[in-house]
Amino acid sequence: MNRLAVELPGLSLKNPIMPASGCFGFGAEYAKFYDISQLGAIMVKAATLEPRDGNPTPRVAETPSGMLNAIGLQNPGIEEIMSDKLPALERFDVPIIANVAGYTIDDYTSVCERISQAPNVKAIELNISCPNVKQGGITFGTDKDVAADLTYRVKQIANVPVYVKLSPNVTDIVPIAKEVEAAGADGLSMINTLLGMRIDLKTRQPILANQTGGLSGPAIKPVAIRMIKQVSEVVNIPIIGMGGVYTVDDVLEMYMAGASAVAVGTANFTDPLICPKLIEGLPQRMDELGIESLAKLIQEVKEAR
């Protein structure tokens, strides 16, 4: 029995560890370091209808135990992703979760329709929560009706299960999660980055050219744990947890909050081998904590509620 295996809509995961969207490019970059077939899945960089250049530089700034980014969804557009990026991942035995963003609902549906036809795309992650783009992005994620409408529309055309990536930049994440579930989402991804800012003391200007950016890294983990716990108590769809995961303990803490798989973001930048290290380290920590299997842990957490 594979103690790390988890079954989610569209995804038979050999282990729960997957690099988060935006932190792993389109996979090939890290394939230089290790066999990425070891991963549970890969959440690739956001795809939009047209190519996007993203924001001006500087696009990153460091914060205590965290990082701000304002990349702005730079990507080559759906055509190149379909013809080049996704086929390049077919030689790896790993399911792809395609992150999709757009300016309009039609953008989202067009990209979802196309991308869900790629043979290795097993699920879509609907990005309604990027804080770094002026149109689209977070605006879809902060209004429950808009989020639900988008989810419903995408569900009508997508050939694969749809996970909706929720924004933490809201007063209450629970009603949004509920509406998205009611609109047909197969799962949730949470959380995206928290909107933040840093100012350079010498120039007296914001460090990021975009002024604000998304905060990630261990600094946001407690927020992620709190939100996953809140949401998992009121929805019946699985949650892919993310936000500051660096250690096997972080992975298991996400599970205990109610997650069913875990994505690793910023930690890839600190340690390019972090994902295989987590996969390797999980069984021993599970032994120490008396966890038989992750599937059983998910069940136990649910039943305890």
Next chain:
Amino acid sequence: MKQENMKIIEQKMLAPNIFEMTLEGLIVQEMLVPGQFLHCQPPTRSDLLLRRPISISSIDLKTSQCKLIYRAEGAGTKDMSQLSANETLDVLGPLGNGFPVEDISEGELVIVVGGGIGIPPLYEVARQARLRGAQVMAFLGFASKDVMFYLEEFQALGDVHVSTDDGSYGTNGHLGIILDEILPQIEPSAVYSCGPTPLLAKVDQYFEEHPRAYVSLEERMACGVGACAACVCQTKDKKTKKMRLKKVCDEGPVFATGVVNI
């Protein structure tokens, strides 16, 4: 490209806040071109998540040693400067595309143009050019005499022209003053440059059509391997004139002149 805990052989201060760190490890055998960088993890500050890209200033394949020259300016590089011999540094590398030097041949005039902490990778370029029998001319700009480094090392390889912003050594003012004076008199076979943006812009302008002129860029990075798209620059295709974003970390940091929108 690999991750390695490289052994520190020596760490010394070359000038106030300017350090030279000698590292030993297997990674060195992969350093085949000058101008690449190592992505260094601040050793004791677990609150600093991002690695620091530091250019490689010299490579010794025989001893598996390389040197990094860096300025301890922010929290991460200050942390690195506290390390001493026999400790290790967690590095990722060698990363990025370096300066093409394989086509340098005997008797050619090779010039390197560097400013401040952009100078270090040019030392290995100059050294390799000299080994190939080229005539080397270095143009080096510093803020002041106090923070000058590697003057003798460059002088051992060829002619050196120095400027300081405060006039405390060499020509008074920025390096462009020397370039304007000397460049019209020479015809270099190859040009290599690294330093502040205005200097790179000047070199780029002078040698826009030169077939063997290169500039090395700096940009804030996160991953260093082309995954996050933080460190992009605007480039144009010389033939089609079409603009395209390129990642400084893995499509650079070295670019041909006339390509990058500096």
